[in-house]
Amino acid sequence: MLPFGNLYKLQHLDLWHNFLEANIPSFLGNLSQLQHLPLSCYYFEGNIPSQLGNLTKLEQLYLGGYLGGGIKIEDGGQWLSNLLSLTHFSLVSISNLDRSYSWLKMIAKLPELSELSLVGCSLSDHFILLSKPSKLNFSTSLSVLDLSQNTFTSPMVFQWVSNITSNLFELDLSANHLEGFTSSDFGTVKNSLRHLDLSSNNFKAKDLKSFTNICTLHSLYLSSNKFTEDLPSILSNLSRGCVRHSLQKLDLSSNHITGTLSDISVFSSLKTLFLQTNRLSGRIPEGVKLPSTLEDLSISENFFKGGIPKSFGNACALHSFDMSGNNLNVELPTIISHLSGCARYSLQELYLHMNKIIGTLPDFSTFTSLKVLYLSENKLNGEIHKDIQFPHQLEELDVHSNSLKGVLSDYHFTNMSKLHVLDLSDNSLALTFTQNWVPPFRLFTIKLRSCNLGPAFPKWLQTQNKYFYIDISKAAISDIVPKWFWAKLPLQQGSKIANPLLPPRASLCNSLSLLPNSPEFVFTFMAVSMLGAVATTTNPSYTAAELAKQLDVSNAKLVVTLSTHVHKLNNQQAQHHFFKVATVDDPPENCWAFPEGDESEVSEVEISVEDTVALPFSSGTTRLAKGVILTHKSLVTSVAQQIEGENPHMYLKEEDVADPEV
Template identity: 60%
Template sequence: MKNRKVIIFMFVLSVVLHVAYGQHHIRGIAKEREALLQFKAAIVDHYDMLSSWTTPDCCQWEGIRCTNLTAHIISLHLPGQYSESLFLGGHSVVSWRYISGEIHKSLMELRHLQYFNLSFNDFRDTNIPEFLGSLTNLRYLDLSSSYFSGQIPTQISSLSHLKYLNLAHNYYLNGSIPPQLGNLSRLEYLDLSGNSFEGYIPSQLGNLSNLHQLYLGRRYHSALKIVTSDQWLSNLNSLTHLYLDSISNFNSSPSCLRTIAKLPKLRELSLSECGLSDHFLLSFNPSNFNFSTSLSVLHLSSNSFTQPMVFQWVSNTTSNLVELDLSWNLLEGSTSNHFGLAMNSLEHLDLSYNVFKGEDLKSFMNICTLHSLYMDRNNMTEDLSLILHNFSSGCVRYSLQKLSLVSNHIRGSVPDLSVFSNLNILDLSNNLLSGKIPEGTRLPSHLEQLLIKSNSLEGGVPKSFGSTCTLELLDLSDNKLSEDLAVMFNHLSGCSRYSLQELSLAYNQIRGSIPDLSAFSNLKTLYLYDNQLSGKIPEGTRLPSHLSC
C-alpha cells in the first residue's frame, strides 16, 4: 500500500514538473484552435504569414502564445512586418509584409486573450470590430497603422483590464472620440493620433488617472479641438508624455497650457501645428508660469512664431530641456546670449525651415551641452568660413556632434573644420559652395559622415580627407569635380580606406578609369554613375570584398 502511494505521488510530481518546465506537449483548446482557423479563412495572406497554422498544436503557431498550465491562448501577435533598409547616405529600400481581409468574429472564443496586436497590416474599408469589447481579459490592444475606417466602437470601453490602447495612424478613423474611453481606469498608454477625428476631446479622459502617455491629434489640418475652459488635464498627474499636435483651437486656450505646465511628472510635451504665435506667448507672465522641472523634450514645430522672444520664453519657463524643436516656423534674428547660458542641459535643437541668417548662429555658440543642431532650409547666404567661425567661438565647438545646414544659400568653399573636435556628422548639401577644396583642409578627428552633395565644388578630394580614420560616408555627388578617379582614390587611401563604407561621386565630371579598389576593405556602396569615366577596366582590377552596389 505504501509503495502504491509512492508511485502515485511520483506520477503526479512528474506531471507537474512536465507542465511547469514546458516539457508537456500542449495541444491547445479545440474550440480556440477552430476559432483561429476560421479567422485564418477570412484573412487574405499573400505573404504566408500564417503558413505555420496547419499543425495540430495551435500553441506552436506563429504569433500564438498559450499558458503552460491550461493551454488557453493568451497572446495573438500578428503585426505586419514593415522594414526600411537605410544606407548611410539616406538611401532606403522599403519592404512590407502584411495580412488583410476580414477579422472574423470567431475570435470571440479567445476569452483568455490578454495581448492582441494586428498593427501595420492592411484592413482598409474595415471597421474596428465591436466584438473586441467581449475580450474582457485584454491588457494590450494595438491596431495602429492598419487602415481601419469608421468610428471607434464604444464597446472597447468594456475592457476594464486594458492598460495599453494604440489606434494611431489609421487615417480613416473618424467621428468623435468616444467619452466612454474614460471608463478604462487602468489605462496607462493611449495613442489616438494620426486619424481623422473631429469635435472636442472628451473631458472624460480626465478619469484616466493612471495614464502615463497620451497622444492626440498629429494629423495635418486636424478638426480636433480642446475645451478651453476644461480642467480635465489637471487630473492626469501620472502623465510623462503628452502630444497634442494639430489641435486647431489650442492657440485660444492659454489656460490649458498653464494646466499642462503643472503636471508634476511630464517629461515630453508636443504642441506642433497648434497655431501658436508670439501673441500667444505674450499672454503669459514668466514670473508665475513655469513648467515642471521634469520636462526634458518640447516640440513647438509648425507654428507661427516669428521673433526670437520664443527662446527667451522657453529659457524663462523651463531650463532642463534636453530637446527643443522649433522647426517649420517663421523665426528670424538672433536671440540673446541668455538662452545659451540658461539652457545648460540642451542636447538637440531643431531650427530647420525658418528664416535665420548665418550670423544668427552666434546665438547658440555658448550652449555647452549641444550635440545636434539642424538648420536646414533657412536663409543663410554668407560665406561658410564666416558662418562657422562665428559659431565656433564658444564652447559648442567641443560638444557638437551633428550639424546640418542643408538647402540654404551658403557660399564659399570648404574651410578647415578641425576646430569642431567631436563632430560626427556634417551635412552641407544643396548649397552654393564652389571652387576647389583647399589642400590641407582638415576634418574633425571623429567625423563619420560628410555630405556636400549638390553644390558646385571643383577639382578633387584633398589628401587630408584620407587621414580621417573614422570616416564612414563621403558624399560629393552632384558637383563639378573633374580630377582623375585614380588620383581621388589615392588621396583617400590613408587610414580612411579602412573605415569608409559608402562613397558617392555620382553626377560629376570625373575622368579616368576604375582603379584597383581592394585596399578599401570595408567599402559597401560606391556610386560613380554620370561621370566621364572611359577606357577598359584593367585586367586584374580588384573590388572591395563587401561591395554591394
C-alpha cells in the first residue's frame, strides 16, 4: 500500500474499481481532512477498520469488495456514528449485513445523509423481520435509497421503507425476487417519491394497483418482470389513481405483454414509454391517442402488423419513435404521410428497420428536425424519384438490404452537411454525381456494397477524410484505383487490432470493453488509445438494462467482449444503438473476431494530452452510473505519481502538491 498517511491535507482519495488485494488499511483514518473516499475495489476483504470513524469531515464514502472473501462490518458499525458530515454512503457486496441491524441504526442517526446504497449485500426478508422491533427513523435529508441486487421476495419491503423514511425521492429495488401484491399504504413516502425502479423482479400486472396512488411518481421502471396480461388491461389498472397525472416515464419492456396498443393519452404528463421486446401484436387501432407530452416511444421487437395510425402524427413533442423489428407491411409513403402532422417538426429519430414495409422512398424534407433514419431490412422497392430530398439535419441514413432502384444524384444530398453514416448497400441503386461535385458531408461510415458507383472510380471519395469504415464492393467499378485513395487509406487505420474496428479520432468513436481482467482487455485499451479514440469499461456482471444505459451515454460504436455476454447486447443492437461487437473467443453470428496485429503497422495519429482517452463509469450504487472523463494527461500523471525518482512525464507542478515538503 502507498503511504497515504503522510498526505494529511488530502481531501479526495479515489481507489474505485481497482484490483487491490488485502484489507482496507487502517491508516486511512489518519487522513483527517478527507471529504471523498470511494473504496469499492475488487479484492478488498476483511473487516472495515473502525479508524474510518476518525474521518469526521467525510461527506462521501463508498465501500465494497466485489470478488474474493468480501468485506464485513463488525462491532455493529459503531464507528459510523462519528461521520456526522456524511451525505453519500454506499455499501456494495458486504457479506454480513443480513445478520444484524445494529449498523443500520448507526446509519439512521447520520443527520446529513441524503443517499444510501446497500447493493448486492444479500439483504432478505429475514433482515426486515429482524429489524422490525426497533424504531428506525432516518433523517428527512435521506432522499435516495438503493436496495438493488439483494434477495428480497416479499412486498413487505415497501412498508418497511415507508416506516423508516419520510422524504424519499428515489427508491431502487431492481434485481431482487419481489412478487405479489403490496398494501397501497406507503405512508409519507407517497407524498415525495419521484423515481421507483422495480425492474428484474417477479411482479405481475395485478400488482400495479399498489402504485396507482403515489401522486408524485415521475418514473416507474418495470422491465424484465412477469407481466403476461394484455396491454389495455395493464394500462387501465395503472391509470385508476392519481399516478396517471404525474407519471413521466414508464418502462414495461422485456416482459410477455400481449394485446395491442391502446389509448395512452390518459397519462397526461407521460414523456417516455418503453414497450419493446414484448408480445404485442395485431394492428394498432386508428383511434389510439398519444399524450401531447410524449417524447420517446419504443414499441420495437413485437409482432405488430399493418401501419401507423394518423393520430401518431399529432404527437407534437415526439422526438424518438422506434417500431423496428415488427411486421409492418404497408407502403412507406403512407407511414410517412401519417407522421406528417406536427410530429414532422419535432421528430429527431425514426427507426423502422426490420419490418416488411413496401414502396419506395418519399420526400423527407418536411421533417426538419430528423437526425436518424433507419429503414434497412424491409421490402422497399420501386424507383427513387429524382426530386425527393432528405432533411438537412440528417446525421445517419440506413436503407440497406432492400430492393430500391434508381439514381441518387448530388441533388438528393443538397445541404446535408451533418451526415456521417450512409448505408445504401444491397440495393440496386446507382450513385451518379457531377464530375467535380464536392459533398457537403464528411462521412464516418460508407457502406455502398452492390451500388453502381462506376465505371470510373468515384472521385468524390477524395473529399472524405474521416471515415473509419468503407465498403464499395460489387460497385461496378472498372478503373485503376487512384494513388490518392491508397495514400489516404493509411490515415484511416490504426493497428490490426483496431483497423477493422475503430475510427482514428476520439470524436468519432467510443469503444466499450465488456471483458474480465485479461490480456485482451489491455490490448483493446491500448489499441483504442493509440488511435486517439475513447475507451469506456464496464463490469462483465452488468445486466442488459445496465449495459443499455452505458451504451446510451457513451455512444459506443464497438463492444469488445466474450461470446457468453453477446446475448445482453442483442436487444440494444436491434433498437437505438449503432455499434459492432467483437469477441475475443469464437465469434457468434453477426460478430467480428478479435483481430491480431503488428504494432509496427500502426499509423501515427496526432493526439493532444488534453484529448479524452477513457470514460469509466461509476458502479451505479448511488442513483444511475455516471461517466468520468479521463484525458491522456490524467492517466499518465496517475502512473507517474507511482514511479519513484525523476520522471520526465510527470505533469505535476509544485503548487499541485498539498505539502511540497512531504
